[in-house]
Amino acid sequence: MNPNLKWKALFILAVIVFCLYFLFGYPTFPTSFAQAKDNFKKQIKLGLDLQGGSHMILQVQVQEAIAQETDTTVDRLATTLREKNVHYDEVRRVDDTHILIRNIDPSQYSVLSDLLGTQYNNVWDMAPAAGATNSYTLTLRANTAAAIQEQTVNQSLETIAQRINQLGLTEPTIQLHGRKDNEILVQLPGVADTAEARRVIQAGGQLELKLVNDLTTYPSVAAYMAQHTVLAAGDELVPACADNRSTGSNAGDTYYVLNRAPIVTGRDLRSATETRNTTNPGTWQVNFTLSPEAARRFGPFTQQNIGRNMAIVLDHCVKSDPVINGRIDDSGMIEGSFSQQSAHELAVVLRAGALPASIKYLEERTVGPSLGADSIRHGVQASILSLLVVMFFLLIYYRMSGGNAVLALILNLIILLAFLAMSGAVLTLPGIAGVILTIGMGVDSNVLVFERIREEIRNGKSSAAAVDAGFDNAFRTIIDTHVTTVVSAAFLGFFGTGPIRGFAITLVVGLVANIFTAVYVSKTIFQYHLTKMDRQAELSI
Numbered sequence: 001m002n003p004n005l006k007w008k009a010l011f012i013l014a015v016i017v018f019c020l021y022f023l024f025g026y027p028t029f030p031t032s033f034a035q036a037k038d039n040f041k042k043q044i045k046l047g048l049d050l051q052g053g054s055h056m057i058l059q060v061q062v063q064e065a066i067a068q069e070t071d072t073t074v075d076r077l078a079t080t081l082r083e084k085n086v087h088y089d090e091v092r093r094v095d096d097t098h099i100l101i102r103n104i105d106p107s108q109y110s111v112l113s114d115l116l117g118t119q120y121n122n123v124w125d126m127a128p129a130a131g132a133t134n135s136y137t138l139t140l141r142a143n144t145a146a147a148i149q150e151q152t153v154n155q156s157l158e159t160i161a162q163r164i165n166q167l168g169l170t171e172p173t174i175q176l177h178g179r180k181d182n183e184i185l186v187q188l189p190g191v192a193d194t195a196e197a198r199r200v201i202q203a204g205g206q207l208e209l210k211l212v213n214d215l216t217t218y219p220s221v222a223a224y225m226a227q228h229t230v231l232a233a234g235d236e237l238v239p240a241c242a243d244n245r246s247t248g249s250n251a252g253d254t255y256y257v258l259n260r261a262p263i264v265t266g267r268d269l270r271s272a273t274e275t276r277n278t279t280n281p282g283t284w285q286v287n288f289t290l291s292p293e294a295a296r297r298f299g300p301f302t303q304q305n306i307g308r309n310m311a312i313v314l315d316h317c318v319k320s321d322p323v324i325n326g327r328i329d330d331s332g333m334i335e336g337s338f339s340q341q342s343a344h345e346l347a348v349v350l351r352a353g354a355l356p357a358s359i360k361y362l363e364e365r366t367v368g369p370s371l372g373a374d375s376i377r378h379g380v381q382a383s384i385l386s387l388l389v390v391m392f393f394l395l396i397y398y399r400m401s402g403g404n405a406v407l408a409l410i411l412n413l414i415i416l417l418a419f420l421a422m423s424g425a426v427l428t429l430p431g432i433a434g435v436i437l438t439i440g441m442g443v444d445s446n447v448l449v450f451e452r453i454r455e456e457i458r459n460g461k462s463s464a465a466a467v468d469a470g471f472d473n474a475f476r477t478i479i480d481t482h483v484t485t486v487v488s489a490a491f492l493g494f495f496g497t498g499p500i501r502g503f504a505i506t507l508v509v510g511l512v513a514n515i516f517t518a519v520y521v522s523k524t525i526f527q528y529h530l531t532k533m534d535r536q537a538e539l540s541i
Helices: 003-025 033-043 062-083 106-119 142-166 194-202 221-228 292-304 340-351 369-398 400-423 429-458 463-495 499-532
Strands: 053-060 090-095 098-102 124-128 136-140 173-177 183-189 207-218 235-239 255-259 269-276 284-290 310-314 317-320 331-338 359-367
Touching (some): 003 400, 003 499, 053 142, 062 136, 106 124, 136 142, 207 221, 235 317, 269 340, 284 292, 284 340, 317 331, 369 429, 429 463, 429 499
Antiparallel strands (some): 173 183, 207 255, 235 255, 269 284, 284 331
């Protein structure tokens, strides 16, 4: 055998062994057919349309993030004005995008103007308040509000993806949905329990640390209003979380009076871990650390409020309200009679980042595995039937040379499936369509080569010369057709989402593998066959 041909054969054999290993022999080498089959099922990951799972469309409540930015500005602005000894009656939020500064000393207006120009430049616009003297209205700029909305949606998307990935859910799809409605599509293949998915996505979503302004708790909003008539500016009523409410004869809702502006939010967290609660045996707590910038705010705040209660607010409800016993700079803890599992889940979602706004569920549905099983069965039947018909045609029309093309097609499918296994790509129903299309493209490549070889033989060339000329001349056409199709599929992969991207990836990989099998592998088989033929014998084509 030609040494060059020998090395080609060894390379092809190595590719086949490598692909078969990743399909059937990984992660544990099989000792039986059943184990090899089980390895194959684990390696080929199926999409939502094939194995079933949860499908949800979420909407990010971006107005909450804007309101939180306004509340934070009110708190910081009031604090800064007091530090600079600027006299005013009140600084309060009018609505989500407006702040009223009422009755400021006219002689100190320049201090306010300089403050806005240095700390809030290009964020807030200031104008005299209508119907009030020495009062001013701050308006959040439209471009700033739009930037907050975009950042909120993107951060929510990243946070949800990190949470789901940290809990090991299988090959999720998390992406923007719709146009400008702040919606996120979440698909979790293999997760049939949407309640579990919701708990992962939203548990402990929004974390805020707020000062408790009234030690008295109230059973309802009406009970508070009956005693106070109006809610003080800068305060808000927040209910206790359901699992922290009292039980027994006095069970019911509990409302806390909190400072509206949070001193720390979930965006300030850097890490969170669950540990046993040493002061309350049998329960767990979550320890957290803050960013340096948050620690600079939190330290003076806790120093000034030693002995007062600080509420830990999770998703707009009070989880606990511990007493501030000393200065806290960059670390703290969340207590709330957690079990080990609930403390672990909360630590996971906090480590993954806090949601900057709450989530509204617009659509929830579960895709049953029976539908996916039907899709798999019909897709596999279509693939096998198309492959058998193509094989039959090749063997009848091209005789023994058709067997060469059949081997190339089978190897093409093996390489394609091995790539899906190694890359962790998800096979969807459109992906199966891409496999079938790859078979068609593979047949097209072989037909081009075989017809060119036939033409060269008719022109009087020997079998060896006809094979070389056939592959050389058909190669340019094969490259042209494959490159144009790969470019089209690449655009689908870059700009498409979900199943469309799965179709594009499957098609691109199949076409690249087809160039290798239809040209390199097929030519090597022909060359090997020619070395075994008599010089005067005709090529079976």
